[in-house]
Amino acid sequence: MALISSDILVAKYLLDKGEIIAIPTETVYGLAGNAYDPKAVSKIFSVKDRPSFDPLIVHTSSLERAKKFILDIPDEAYILSEAFWPGPLTILFNRNDKIPDIVTSGLPTIGVRIPNQDLTLQLLEKLDYPLAAPSANPFGYISPTTVDHVNDQLGDKINYILDGGQSKIGVESTIVGFDGKDIIVYRYGGITIESLEQIFEKVKIKISGSNPKTPGMLENHYAPRTPLKLVNNISDQLNTIKNNVALIVFQKKHKDFKDYNQYILSKSGSLKEAAHNLFVILRKIDKKDYKMILVERLPNRGLGIAINDRLSRAQVKS
Ligand code: TXA
Ligand code: MG
Numbered sequence: 001m002a003l004i005s006s007d008i009l010v011a012k013y014l015l016d017k018g019e020i021i022a023i024p025t026e027t028v029y030g031l032a033g034n035a036y037d038p039k040a041v042s043k044i045f046s047v048k049d050r051p052s053f054d055p056l057i058v059h060t061s062s063l064e065r066a067k068k069f070i071l072d073i074p075d076e077a078y079i080l081s082e083a084f085w086p087g088p089l090t091i092l093f094n095r096n097d098k099i100p101d102i103v104t105s106g107l108p109t110i111g112v113r114i115p116n117q118d119l120t121l122q123l124l125e126k127l128d129y130p131l132a133a134p135s136a137n138p139f140g141y142i143s144p145t146t147v148d149h150v151n152d153q154l155g156d157k158i159n160y161i162l163d164g165g166q167s168k169i170g171v172e173s174t175i176v177g178f179d180g181k182d183i184i185v186y187r188y189g190g191i192t193i194e195s196l197e198q199i200f201e202k203v204k205i206k207i208s209g210s211n212p213k214t215p216g217m218l219e220n221h222y223a224p225r226t227p228l229k230l231v232n233n234i235s236d237q238l239n240t241i242k243n244n245v246a247l248i249v250f251q252k253k254h255k256d257f258k259d260y261n262q263y264i265l266s267k268s269g270s271l272k273e274a275a276h277n278l279f280v281i282l283r284k285i286d287k288k289d290y291k292m293i294l295v296e297r298l299p300n301r302g303l304g305i306a307i308n309d310r311l312s313r314a315q316v317k318s
Contacts, residue, residue, distance in 0.1 A: 001151065002150075002154070002155045002156075002158050002159055002160055002161045003161070004147050005160075005162075006162060006163045006164065008119060010160060011023070011123050012127060014159060015032070015033065015127065015131070019040070019158075019159060019160075020033040020044055020047065020158060021033075021159065021161065021162060022136045022144075022147075022150045023117075023123065023131070023162045024119060024147075024163070025059070025115035025116075025133075026116045026168045026169045027115070027143075027167060027170070027171060027189070027190050028135045028136070028144055028170070028171070028279070029135070029136040029143075029145065029146075029150050029161075030131070030133030030134065031047060031048060031135070031158070032059070032131040032132065033131065033133075034127075034131070034132075035056075035069075035099060035103055035130045036129045037129070038102050041102050044133075044134065045102075047158060048134060048136075048137070049139050050139040052102070052105060053105050055103065055111070056104070056111075056132040056134050057090050057110070057112065057113055057132070057173075058110060058111070058113070058130040059112075059113050059120070059124060059132075060112060060130040060131075061086075061124035061125045063077075063085070068098060069095060069096055069099050069110070071095065072093075073093065074178050076183060077178070079199060079200075080176065080183075081114075083195075083199055084191050084195075085113075085114040086114040086115055086117075087114070087115075087116045088113075088169050088172075088173040088174060088190025088191055089174050089176065090111040090173045090174070090175045090176070090187075090189075091112055091177070092109045092111055092112075092175065092176065092177035092178075092186070093112055094109055094110075095108065095110035103132050109177070111175060112130075116168075117167075117168075120162070123162070135172060136149075136150045137154075140221055141222075141223065142222055142223070142224055142279050142282050142283055142314070143172060143222065144279070145167040145170050145276075145279045146166050146280065147163050149279070149280075149283055166280075167276075169190040170276040170277065170278055170279060171189055171190055171275045171306045172189050172190070173187075173189045173191070174188060174189035174190060174191040174196075174306070175189065176196070181201075182200070182202040182203070182204050183196060183200045183203045184203075184204045184205075184206050185203060185204070185206065185207065186206055186207065187207065188207065189306050190275075190306070192303060192306075194301070221313045221314070222310045223313070223315075224283070224285070224314060225286055226246075226286050226290050226291070226292065227291075227292050227293070227316040228282075228293040228311070228314045228316065229292065230295050230297055230312050230314075230315050234247060234254055234296045235254070238256055238257065241257060243258065244289070244291040244292070245261065245290060245291060245292045245294055246285045246292070246293045246294070247261055247263065247293075248265065248281060248282075248285070248294070248296065249262055249263070249265070249296050250264075250265050250269065250274060250296055250298050251265075251267060251269045252264070261290075263281045263284075265278060271298065271299070271301075271304045272303055274298060274303070274304070275303045275306065275307055278307055278310070282314075297311075
């Protein structure tokens with residue numbers, strides 16, 4: 001099992017040696033290694049069992065530091081970084097050749113993020129290299145938001161998990177790129193579309209179900225082992241619900257259904273709280289013997305958009 005502690009010097013020692021470790025971020029835990037070291041990066045792919053065509057994003061502590069490995073910085077990127085970094089936003093830039101091809105699966109662009117997590121920011125400040133880090137879960141499974149999530153699945157494959165407590169946001173970062181003066185959103189995430197629209201006139205959405213360039217956008221991703229179905233209205237499904245079905249509801253339990261099989265995302269109706277709880281609840285349910293998970297679609301606004309996106313990708317396709 002991995003050693004778990006919040007000592008950034010141990011983290012730095014192992015990373016400097018070329019090892020990979022798990023690090024906390026405000027979105028989800030990452031599986032991190034020196035982004036300049038192809039050997040460390042290849043360990044990330046093998047521990048996650050991730051196909052080599054799925055590029056990694058890198059984490060750094062300031063835009064100034066990112067200049068060492070990215071080419072041009074569009075004005076829009078300065079605006080975005082001022083507004084949202086450190087935070088749950090990944091920006092695609094053109095990269096230089098300090099970043100080995102393996103990191104970006106050969107793409108000329110690289111996803112860069114400055115995470116809003118104190119320990120990890122302190123660690124990044126001390127390192128001479130950025131950290132390549134995908135979510136710290138086996139490829140295709142739900143991302144981890146606690147140390148236990150990481151330890152359960154990867155504990156025997158890595159030596160260290162930097163403990164930063166439960167991830168505050170709970171869903172992955174929003175990924176954006178540029179098309180001239182316009183912003184393109186490639187993945188819904190912790191920064192809402194509404195907050196991007198407050199700053200930019202045009203926010204284009206390019207979320208695809210089958211774009212091989214962004215496998216996080218594959219239709220079957222972020223999935224628990226238990227088959228999951230996202231429904232608009234649970235009341236329509238009540239006759240199909242049996243004892244061995246778990247129900248995830250937004251705010252209130254359904255009277256016509258067994259109390260103990262229902263899981264509430266946020267009693268107060270907060271989408272922020274729902275995002276924070278989502279992966280914890282999915283993993284808890286997945287450890288039990290349910291035959292199926294039914295989830296009620298959340299309001300399609302704010303963080304609800306990212307939550308619905310993850311749930312629809314986690315669904316069994318029929
Ligand atoms: O919140 C997050 O972004 C977390 C934490 C650890 O920072 N990381 C994360 O990484 O979710 P990962 O690898 O699980 O998801 C990153 C997604 C993948 O779907 C990948 O295909 C896409 O970003 N991606 C990475 N580089 C890209 C690029 N150059 N162009 C397009 N998509 C890219
Ligand atoms: Mg992932």
